[in-house]
Amino acid sequence: MNDEEKNRINADPETAERSLVSLVLTVVELLRQLMERQALRRVDHGDLPDAKIEEIGQTLMYLDLHMDELCDHFGLDRRDLNLDLGPLGTLLSDE
Amino acid sequence: MTVPARAGNRNVALIDLLDRVLAGGVVVSGEITLSIADVDLVQVSLRTLITSITALQPHHE
Amino acid sequence: MNASEDRGVWLYAVMPEAGASALGGLTGVSAEHPRAVTAGTLVAVVGDVPLSSFGEEALRRNLEDLDWLATVARAHDTVIAALVERGPVAPVRLATVYHDDGSVRVAVEQRAADFERTLEHVSGRVEWGVKAFLQIEPEPARPVKSGEGAGAAYLARRRRALASSEERQWHAAEQASHIHAALSELAADACTHPPQSRALTDQDGPMVLNGAYLVDAERAEQFAETVDSCDRDSALLTVTLTGPWPPYSFSSLEEP
Numbered sequence: 001m002n003d004e005e006k007n008r009i010n011a012d013p014e015t016a017e018r019s020l021v022s023l024v025l026t027v028v029e030l031l032r033q034l035m036e037r038q039a040l041r042r043v044d045h046g047d048l049p050d051a052k053i054e055e056i057g058q059t060l061m062y063l064d065l066h067m068d069e070l071c072d073h074f075g076l077d078r079r080d081l082n083l084d085l086g087p088l089g090t091l092l093s094d095e
Numbered sequence: 096m097t098v099p100a101r102a103g104n105r106n107v108a109l110i111d112l113l114d115r116v117l118a119g120g121v122v123v124s125g126e127i128t129l130s131i132a133d134v135d136l137v138q139v140s141l142r143t144l145i146t147s148i149t150a151l152q153p154h155h156e
Numbered sequence: 157m158n159a160s161e162d163r164g165v166w167l168y169a170v171m172p173e174a175g176a177s178a179l180g181g182l183t184g185v186s187a188e189h190p191r192a193v194t195a196g197t198l199v200a201v202v203g204d205v206p207l208s209s210f211g212e213e214a215l216r217r218n219l220e221d222l223d224w225l226a227t228v229a230r231a232h233d234t235v236i237a238a239l240v241e242r243g244p245v246a247p248v249r250l251a252t253v254y255h256d257d258g259s260v261r262v263a264v265e266q267r268a269a270d271f272e273r274t275l276e277h278v279s280g281r282v283e284w285g286v287k288a289f290l291q292i293e294p295e296p297a298r299p300v301k302s303g304e305g306a307g308a309a310y311l312a313r314r315r316r317a318l319a320s321s322e323e324r325q326w327h328a329a330e331q332a333s334h335i336h337a338a339l340s341e342l343a344a345d346a347c348t349h350p351p352q353s354r355a356l357t358d359q360d361g362p363m364v365l366n367g368a369y370l371v372d373a374e375r376a377e378q379f380a381e382t383v384d385s386c387d388r389d390s391a392l393l394t395v396t397l398t399g400p401w402p403p404y405s406f407s408s409l410e411e412p
Contacts, residue, residue: 040315050308057307060314079292079360109226110352111285111398114366116229118349119404120249121274123167123263 021074025067026081032063164210165193165254168201168235168247169402170264170271175243176201182238185231186210193257195264198271201239202260210253219251236402244279246271247402278403281344281370285398286383287352288335288365288390290328293320328392332365335386335395342379343369345406359394368405376400 039056042048048056071078166185176192176199184190184203193200208214218224232250239245254260264271340346351363371379380397387395 036314037318040311040318043311044315053311054305054307057309057311059307061307061310064310108398109229112229112233113225114349114352115401115404116232116247116250118249119407120247121170121267121271121407122249123252123267125167125252125263126254126259 022076022081025070025074025076028070029067029078029081032060032067035063036060162207164205164207165256165260166203166205166210167252167254167260167263168203168232169239170195170246170248170275171199171201171239171243172275173197173199175199175239175245182235183231184235185228190235193260193264195261196268198264198268200260200264201235202254202257203235205253215251215253233402240402244275245402246274246278246407247404274403274407277345278370278406281372281403282376283399283401283403283405284369284371284376284379284383285401286335286339286365286367286369287363287396287398288328288332288386289359289363289394289396290324290361290392291394292360293324324392328364331390331393335390335393336365336367338386339367339369339379339382342375342382343371345370347405349405361394364393365395368401370403370406 039060043053043056068078071081168184168190173194179190179192179201182190184205186203186205186209188203188205190201190203193202209218218228229250236245236247254263336346336348346367346369349366349368351366369379383395383397387393
């Protein structure tokens with residue numbers, strides 16, 4: 001980060017906090033999505049008892065809801081959570 | 096769709112313009128720019144573009 | 157022209173001798189008036205620029221300043237676009253600067269064959285850009301059901317949504333490929349550029365096609381109509397046309 005960029009961010013502490021929060025929530029969202037896909041694979045694999053499936057599903061459901069609440073609380077649009085890695089594309093899938 | 100006139104001065108058009116003038120055109124070795132010929136102009140400026148636009152953009156309501 | 161300690165020569169483009177007469181009235185990257193330097197049967201269109209802003213160190217710094225870069229890029233493009241109205245033009249990449257006219261002449265004469273090849277290739281043709289975006293599916297509300305089976309139901313919903321998303325992306329890529337093929341048929345030359353960063357476009361969904369097409373001038377209307385029908389015919393994609401552009405994307409021809 002060069003001096004100009006630092007100055008731009010320091011001038012507005014609210015933006016700085018929002019950028020940090022956005023970054024943290026992006027990582028949380030990434031983990032949530034990974035867990036969800038992993039869970040679906042396990043469920044499809046067919047070796048989980050129904051009660052376990054229900055438990056996993058409920059946990060993920062509430063995680064999802066929690067993400068909405070967190071984004072709401074910080075005034076962020078959930079769809080804005082993403083990181084552009086340039087040639088590597090975006091961190092989270094686009095859709 | 097009628098054939099459009101030259102793109103006007105909008106930020107959206109800027110990305111298209113930079114795409115072209117930085118990565119397109121004949122590449123001839125300048126003299127003064129010889130030493131920075133290795134610098135990927137596209138990378139340099141897109142990074143600038145992303146930083147500037149992201150910092151300036153108000154969050155969607 | 158004598159080399160000057162504090163001035164450099166910015167190269168805009170190269171044209172055949174014929175098209176470069178009377179370069180009056182153009183304004184360049186440093187608010188200067190571009191002029192012509194003869195190089196064999198070709199002409200280099202150049203502008204005098206101060207090294208204080210366009211010398212090596214200054215240029216390196218300035219290129220990282222978006223406002224400066226935007227102004228200079230537009231000025232560079234405006235000059236080139238004006239030249240294109242007079243005939244075939246081989247645009248030169250931004251930020252190509254020399255110490256003096258003599259150096260410009262040498263550089264252009266050394267690459268004369270490449271320039272001739274480019275000019276031949278772009279003569280009577282116009283570059284158009286076509287971008288296609290996958291439309292974002294509005295997300296259905298995720299109702300929080302409590303009670304028996306709510307968890308399993310949630311997983312079922314998510315599985316459907318993910319599969320649907322993957323399917324859309326696959327279809328989008330398919331369609332983009334067909335569109336590129338169809339438009340390439342109408343063009344003398346075509347290429348694709350990497351998709352643009354999502355943060356910078358005004359569309360919600362990801363870019364699935366960033367194509368450039370070199371089209372005979374007489375086919376401009378037909379080309380635009382084809383792009384339009386591609387847009388109408390696709391429920392998944394939004395297809396947009398940009399241009400006309402000077403032939404930036406078709407100028408760097410290497411030796412065959």
